[in-house]
Amino acid sequence: MQPILSDGYSIYFNSDSYIKMNEYLLEHKPTKLFILVDQNTHELCYPKFIQLLEITATIEVIEIEAGEKHKNIETCISLWNILTELGADRKSLMINLGGGVITDMGGFVASTFKRGIKFINIPTTLLSMVDASAGGKTGVDLGVLKNQIGLFSNPEMVLIDSKYLTTISEREIRSGMAEIIKYGLTYDVKVWDESKVFNSLENIDIDSLIHRSISIKNEVVIKDPKENGVRKILNFGHTLGHAIESYHLESKDKENLTHGEAIAIGMITETYISSKLYNFPKEILEEIKGKIVSLFGKVQIEQTDYAPIIDLLKHDKKNTNGNVNFVLLSNLEKVKFDCQVSEDLIIESLDYYQS
Numbered sequence: 001m002q003p004i005l006s007d008g009y010s011i012y013f014n015s016d017s018y019i020k021m022n023e024y025l026l027e028h029k030p031t032k033l034f035i036l037v038d039q040n041t042h043e044l045c046y047p048k049f050i051q052l053l054e055i056t057a058t059i060e061v062i063e064i065e066a067g068e069k070h071k072n073i074e075t076c077i078s079l080w081n082i083l084t085e086l087g088a089d090r091k092s093l094m095i096n097l098g099g100g101v102i103t104d105m106g107g108f109v110a111s112t113f114k115r116g117i118k119f120i121n122i123p124t125t126l127l128s129m130v131d132a133s134a135g136g137k138t139g140v141d142l143g144v145l146k147n148q149i150g151l152f153s154n155p156e157m158v159l160i161d162s163k164y165l166t167t168i169s170e171r172e173i174r175s176g177m178a179e180i181i182k183y184g185l186t187y188d189v190k191v192w193d194e195s196k197v198f199n200s201l202e203n204i205d206i207d208s209l210i211h212r213s214i215s216i217k218n219e220v221v222i223k224d225p226k227e228n229g230v231r232k233i234l235n236f237g238h239t240l241g242h243a244i245e246s247y248h249l250e251s252k253d254k255e256n257l258t259h260g261e262a263i264a265i266g267m268i269t270e271t272y273i274s275s276k277l278y279n280f281p282k283e284i285l286e287e288i289k290g291k292i293v294s295l296f297g298k299v300q301i302e303q304t305d306y307a308p309i310i311d312l313l314k315h316d317k318k319n320t321n322g323n324v325n326f327v328l329l330s331n332l333e334k335v336k337f338d339c340q341v342s343e344d345l346i347i348e349s350l351d352y353y354q355s
């Protein structure tokens with residue numbers, strides 16, 4: 001598969017990616033290599049990865065606990081301490097081997113340690129492959145508020161090996177599919193058409209969907225790396241989606257949602273709002289709702305949940321002057337951003353999701 005050239009780094013695919021990584025290591029000769037894993041990727045991905053790594057420098061493996069609840073500044077402090085104790089210097093290299101938590105947080109820790117050491121992302125979940133690992137966003141959550149602390153910082157390269165997808169659950173595969181659906185609805189209807197037939201990895205060409213998704217993201221990010229304008233379209237479904245995800249993280253009586261499950265609800269509700277404000281076609285709205293609910297099921301959102309969810313919207317990173325800014329669609333591939341939406345319409349969209 002063709003590499004994708006991004007802003008000063010490349011994204012390589014499958015077996016080719018390990019050749020490129022070893023060439024990079026030979027050329028840059030890092031003093032030490034720090035491989036960040038969680039207990040799952042340590043057990044299931046690291047043994048394969050280490051066999052393909054050709055380097056004489058010392059390798060240190062740093063394991064953190066898996067899960068979004070560890071994506072916080074306390075974990076970063078312990079990682080900065082470990083790097084210090086293990087003698088990391090500015091020519092050390094960090095390799096982030098894992099899902100979105102590992103690539104987001106590993107990128108942030110590397111970019112801030114001694115004012116920045118270099119890092120490579122090797123995403124092992126579909127979500128991280130098609131979204132988190134490329135594009136330069138790094139960071140951690142602040143309490144339940146998603147990705148509130150962080151910086152834009154590009155990796156040296158991204159290696160995509162779809163074989164790692166055999167190590168994750170179907171639920172995590174679906175989580176990544178939500179982001180692929182987002183690219184389909186906002187940017188390339190062919191991707192939406194392919195997503196519609198998805199019910200497991202067996203009945204789609206996942207390598208080509210991953211490649212197309214990353215290409216789309218890359219085209220957008222190159223135009224607007226710091227999200228001043230068009231990059232906001234990548235947040236379709238994420239305004240209500242992030243608020244619902246945070247609400248489930250903070251509510252003791254609610255089961256945590258995967259990122260994709262929350263974004264899926266966000267895409268239905270935000271398409272509904274689009275139909276009211278921008279005449280998004282009703283029959284496509286129904287089709288989107290049907291497909292997404294069949295893939296992700298229906299999450300019970302009670303009327304008593306609405307107020308706290310709406311309250312969480314005020315922390316959305318796209319907000320300006322106290323206004324919540326939504327990304328909406330006037331049709332497939334026709335995106336509008338910085339759209340303001342009344343509270344009544346937000347409530348109506350949550351009712352529509354439940355109906």
Ligand code: GLY
Pocket residue numbers: 131132135137231234235
């Ligand atoms: N996840 C959206 C972005 O990277 O802009």
